[in-house]
Amino acid sequence: xxxxxxxxxxxxxxxxxxxxxxxxxxxxxxxxxxxxxxxxxxxxxxxxxxxxxxxxxxxxxxxxxxxxxxxxxxxxxxxxxxxxxxxxxxxxxxxxxxxxxxxxxxxxxxxxxxxxxxxxxxxxxxxxxxxxxxxxxxxxxxxxxxxxxxxxxxxxxxxxxxxxxxxxxxxxxxxxxxxxxxxxxxxxxx
Ligand code: HEM
Numbered sequence: 734x735x736x737x738x739x740x741x742x743x744x745x746x747x748x749x750x751x752x753x754x755x756x757x758x759x760x761x762x763x764x765x766x767x768x769x770x771x772x773x774x775x776x777x778x779x780x781x782x783x784x785x786x787x788x789x790x791x792x793x794x795x796x797x798x799x800x801x802x803x804x805x806x807x808x809x810x811x812x813x814x815x816x817x818x819x820x821x822x823x824x825x826x827x828x829x830x831x832x833x834x835x836x837x838x839x840x841x842x843x844x845x846x847x848x849x850x851x852x853x854x855x856x857x858x859x860x861x862x863x864x865x866x867x868x869x870x871x872x873x874x875x876x877x878x879x880x881x882x883x884x885x886x887x888x889x890x891x892x893x894x895x896x897x898x899x900x901x902x903x904x905x906x907x908x909x910x911x912x913x914x915x916x917x918x919x920x921x922x923x
Pocket of ligand 1: 757761762764780781782783785832835840869873877879
């Protein structure tokens with residue numbers, strides 16, 4: 734419905750998960766800087782904890798979406814744009830599931846049990862499958878896919894905010910609500 738926002742739980746979960754994904758990605762890049770040793774183990778473990786947080790928050794996020802309602806298509810959006818937005822959101826949700834799961838498999842196929850930054854240990858019960866290399870490659874591929882999907886998502890939000898000047902960014906708690914009549918699409922949004 735135009736003029737409607739996402740629910741507070743949806744907004745809080747969106748930004749919490751966005752931060753967790755960003756820091757998990759940064760952690761993976763930082764881990765690459767270190768050679769094998771306790772620092773790398775700690776950074777990779779922290780990276781995995783952030784990724785597991787994304788996995789744990791996914792179901793609450795979907796429940797918040799189903800129970801809290803979803804604002805309708807952007808005001809004045811053509812059908813292709815609505816379809817593209819749906820497909821991009823579906824892809825992001827699929828990646829929020831598949832990426833942490835592939836990370837979990839990577840951790841559990843290692844030569845030794847996986848240290849979660851000193852807080853817990855994941856068993857390497859899948860080490861005997863010989864799939865470590867494959868699942869790690871899948872994990873990297875999905876991480877790159879996530880990066881591309883997020884880039885598209887951010888570009889779309891910027892386009893809505895600065896070209897269409899509609900209330901799409903505001904719906905997810907970003908910035909003030911555009912004033913009706915100031916932008917090309919706000920007349921329809923009011
Ligand atoms: C949003 C979630 C996640 C993101 C964005 C992410 C991203 C990445 C990236 C970019 C890499 C580096 C790949 C490379 O070397 O080029 C990586 C590696 C790795 N990730 Fe994740 N990951 C996530 C979740 C997880 C989870 C949940 C786990 C485990 C429970 C995990 C375990 C690992 C492991 C073990 C590696 C290999 C580290 C190494 O040996 O250098 N990841 N991840």
